[in-house]
Amino acid sequence: MIPDAIAASVLQSGLIPRGTRVQVFSEIYWVFLGLGTLVGAVVIGYMLKNAYKYSDRGGADEKERPKLGEMPTGGGKGKKLFLSLSLSAIIVISLIAWTYGTLLFVEGQTGDQGVDVEVEGYQFGWNFHYLNDDGEYSGVNTTGTLRVPVDTQVNLQITSDDVFHNFGIPALSVKGDAIPGETTETWFKATEAKNYTAHCYELCGQGHSYMEAGVIVMEEEAYNDWYAEQRASAENDSAGNIAAAGV
Amino acid sequence: MTDETQPRTDGGTATALPGDSHDDGSHLPPRWSIKRWLITTNHKDVGILYIVTAMFFLVFGGMLALLIRAQMWAPRAPGEGILSAMAYNQAVSLHGLIMVFWFLSPIATGFGNYIVPLQIGAEDLAFPRLNALSYWLYLASGLMVFASFFQGSTFAGGWTLYAPLNIPAFMPSIGATTTVFAIVTFCASVTVGGVNFITTIHRMRAPGLTMRSLPLFTWSWLLTVWMMLLAFAALLAACMILLSDRLLGTTYFAMTTDGGSVLWTHLFWFFGHPEVYIVFFPALGAMAEIFQTFSGNRIVGRKWFIVSMVLVALQSFIVWMHHMFLTSINLEVKTLFMATTIGISLPFDLMVFALIYTLIKGRIRWDTPMLYAFGALVLFIVGGITGVFLGAVVLDYEFRGTYWVVAHFHYVMVSGATALIGALFYWFPKITGKTYNEFLGKVSFAVFFTGFNLLYFPMFLAWGTPRRVFAYRPEYLVWHRIASVGAVILGISFLLIIYNLTKSLISGDDAAANPWPYSTTAEWAVSSPPPLENFPGTPSYASGALEFLGSDDDGSGAAAATDGGHATEHEEVHVDHASVWPFVTGVFSFVTVIGLSGLQVGSYPAGLEGLFYQATSVVGVVGLISAISAMGYENFTAHEGGFGETWPFGGVENTKMGMWVFLASDVVLFGAFIGASIFLRVAYGWTNWHPVPHNPIPGLVNTYLLLSSSFSVILALVAAKKHSRKGIVASLVITFVLGLGFLVNKGIEWLELFHEGVWLDSGVRASTYFLTTGLHMGHVIAGLLITAYLIWRAWNGAYSEGSGETLEYFGLYWHFVDIVWLFLFPLFYIV
């Protein structure tokens, strides 16, 4: 697709929103909202203006009007039409191209650093399997609550144990489909140690409305303590019960 | 209802012929008779049936919407509110399905039926009985949806029917199966209709009315039916596969099938995105007509408007993956589909500007149709701009599954509905011959527009709410409350509209033939409502404007022109307008589906219930086959048209062209089945996959059998040219025997596999093998049934004395079936 060199130089230009997902999303969203409102207001305003101006008020009519049974024709104002089209095309294409830079940034962030967690949807809740640095199951699993450290990139590998779900934490602007037999990857970074809620965003059956999970963002140390504790008890469990193979 | 078929005279436009009395000659009962509506095949009657039925489904879908909005009045704890969780999921799913399939498309089909033949100067559609059949299949499918609510639970997995929630393991209710059947039946209706309209518009236009000068509503409808034909074939494939999973136990979409879930999203959205334009195009065409008539201006940039529509129709098939940005598709694919999505938005910009510039220097009259059309454009602009947000992948990541999407597509789809309501007011005088109440019409628009924005705009503000839930964050409460109030107001506006139109139909003033100044299209040049045969003479644009040739009219208006050289006598051939068999076919389709819906993963329920379903299945299938055969045997004369033929359809008879168009949709159907097999095979691991039949030899033998049978069909054609009855019968018998040999050979192969315990549910390899070759086998069986019928007819001398055209049409079909096998054989026996 786009040569890497160009992509890289655009990425470094500072024009492209970067940072946490919350930052890039809100930056782009507000630009779109501002421009969208402006364009909408101009176009609809122009429509209303002409609608008012050319309303039929009787009076003399010097223009030649369509007649019943004439061969359908129409034309004129071609220049104006293409000028407007070009203008709108320039706005839309440059907006999308601008966000494409951010898309490259966002997509480039997955995987190489931070905490890795496999998110597994089921009817109707969420399991979290923490992965170690080699990408293997660490033995630390939680159900219903995702605990992550603050200011650290968290990489999610989202999948499903039954039907199609979608895992999203709205306040952290992160979302991914949970598809049985497939893994979708995404990431987020929380900048505040507080509690959030994750929702399911794909209709998955009776309990869909309440298919939530708590997301607890912890201070780095607290998280490390918690993780070490979980790790230890997981190892105790497997040591005490060798037969308990698997996750 | 009074008899409105009386011709009216009003200066300036041609009136109906005195010969209108051949209404009686066609054996069509009067309009107040219920029987007329059951047997009519006339395009105007069928159009009315479509419009009225669609309005019923609008009310039905609207009530479900009100239930949803009642539940959303406050965030609910489990068990709270008027709907249970499952009832809510059903309401959400069926609201979407009903509005898209059983209201929006059909009401547009109603206008297509009524208006398009008038606009192009055709006396009826190419295949009037198939047209009636489309309607009855549509009604039958809608009644299936009603029935599904009473079969445990209707479908409850959203209108997108995502897998694997859609299979019995997660949704075991019989009603869910009936809903999928209803969609399949609707697809059949659409395919039949598409073949009909495409043939009609390409072949039956008035002389001189070239494609380039077709009215914009007709253009939009032509592109709509082309998109329908191809997109609905993909949906048909998806739902047939889903039915096979549900009824027979194949495992395409099973949770354990690699790629099954994603396969569904591909199949569904390949249909689903064109569907947006299928719904919106007729509205756009109606908007263009209304803008021109009520501004008194011809559309600006007409050529570019048409080019834009064509571009959108083509591009609509290459944007579907923008619905899948959050699945595991890779960055390259996302980029590609982001680009195509932006690309498809640009022609719309041009069309919007063309409509706006048409207002300039106009004499705009704000009658009800114009208010709705203008309002629709405003709403569509909002819908379009908010759609650009979704085109930016990074934003889509966040909006996916939220009320932003809900708000956006309602602004788009319901703005389409707004324009179609404008169309309803616009063509109401033409269709009914009555004038609606203008004041009430304007009031209804004010209420409608207010209700619309109160309902959908707050959804943008509450966009953080996930779709299809009824528990939401308390800070959104106020927005959801306003939306619920707006829903009630919007509902009231529909009551006003329905009241206005019903009252006017009963006691409105008679409408003039052309109530709208500056209208141009041909439907306004005939009386309101038009006579059964539409025109007072043969319509022609050959002189550059509409005139009715060979009309013995008194000389008023356009009809006066007589053009010695080209004038053809208004043929007094007998043309049929009635057949009961489409109706009967619809009835038995319904019965068949209700019976088969009881089947689940290969077995019927136990006891009396199972007995009921089995008996109903048998009655339905027998009735269905009988009704279709009766329709085939019935003598029915339709208008042939053939004036406005254009490349590449010149000199092709209607039926032959219809067969080609049908085969085009069949190509998509098989394409989807074969694509699905290949997709699942890739997910499974291409090289780990071995053909299900152990031995390719029977398959190879079958290839020879089919190829020789294609050859024997050609021999039959040659014999027909020589008028040799024996030759035809002999060649057809050979074809039949070869086809039967194919079936027997295939049967043995299947029985052996069954014997070994390989069944449809033995994993995805067996599923794809049995289902894809089974679909082909179904085509072979249908071909053999037709062959048997042809042999019987040939024996009675049908093709040796007359022309052999029927044989040729069958030949086309049969060669197609053979060609499909040439793809299936290597795929399922060798590779």
Ligand SMILES: [Cu+2]
């Ligand atoms: Cu869910």
Ligand SMILES: [Cu+2]
């Ligand atoms: Cu789409």
